[in-house]
Amino acid sequence: MSIKVARASVSDAEEILPLQKLAYRSEAEIYNDFTIEPLAQTLEELRQQFDNHVILKASMDGTIIGSVRAYDQDGTCYIGKLMVHPNHQNKGIGKLLMNAIEELFPASRYELFTGSKSERNIALYEKLGYGVFKERLITSDFSLVYFEKKSS
Numbered sequence: 119m120s121i122k123v124a125r126a127s128v129s130d131a132e133e134i135l136p137l138q139k140l141a142y143r144s145e146a147e148i149y150n151d152f153t154i155e156p157l158a159q160t161l162e163e164l165r166q167q168f169d170n171h172v173i174l175k176a177s178m179d180g181t182i183i184g185s186v187r188a189y190d191q192d193g194t195c196y197i198g199k200l201m202v203h204p205n206h207q208n209k210g211i212g213k214l215l216m217n218a219i220e221e222l223f224p225a226s227r228y229e230l231f232t233g234s235k236s237e238r239n240i241a242l243y244e245k246l247g248y249g250v251f252k253e254r255l256i257t258s259d260f261s262l263v264y265f266e267k268k269s270s
Contacts, residue, residue, distance in 0.1 A: 121211060123218045126175040126185065131164045133182045134175065138164075141201035148235050149260055156199060174218055176202070176211050186215040188223060195223035197230040200239075207238075216246055220269070227268055234261045 126134060142156035167173065167187060176184035184202040188195050197219055202211045220228060232239040234253065240263065248265035255261045 120178065121183075121214060122177045123174055123214055124177070126168075126173040126182075128165055128168045130173075130175055130182060131161060131168070134173070134185050135159070135161050135164050137182055137185065137203060138199065138201055141203060144204065145233065145236060149233060151260075156201075172219065172222055174215055174222075176215055178206070184211045184215050186219050188219045190223050190225055193225055194227045194229050195220070195225040197228060200230075212242055213246065216242075220267075225269060227266060229264065229266050231262045231264045234263050 138156050138159065142154065146152045146154050146157055171187040171189045173187040174185060175182045183206045184200075186197065186200045188197040190196075197216070200212055200215060202209075202215075228248070230243065230248070232243070243265045246267070248267045250263055251266045252264045253261050254264070
């Protein structure tokens with residue numbers, strides 16, 4: 119199994135968006151909310167993100183099986199939409215994508231967030247050296263957990 123991580127192009131959006139909707143379905147199920155932004159995002163919105171984000175793709179045999187996006191603002195690299203096809207999760211692809219995006223942004227600081235009930239995401243980010251620096255309550259039983267990591 120050879121995984122290739124490369125910069126995605128706008129033409130990859132049509133393959134990334136269905137992957138995003140598939141990968142984020144498990145998140146929606148955790149929170150019983152199928153209106154979350156990754157599921158609601160349109161193809162046009164994703165295409166527009168190529169203007170101000172670096173979007174990476176992880177491919178195997180020519181098929182995109184993972185992706186992540188990020189942008190830099192004032193010395194902080196904001197990372198989002200880390201996704202891996204459900205059939206390929208827990209094989210180190212998320213870690214590969216995270217390492218690749220961090221290498222592209224030798225920023226002084228990295229920031230990302232996930233839902234407070236997303237235990238697999240939280241475990242991955244902690245394993246990669248991220249620590250919680252704030253939590254934002256969204257509803258009485260749901261909050262976003264914000265992680266940061268300083269570059270070494």
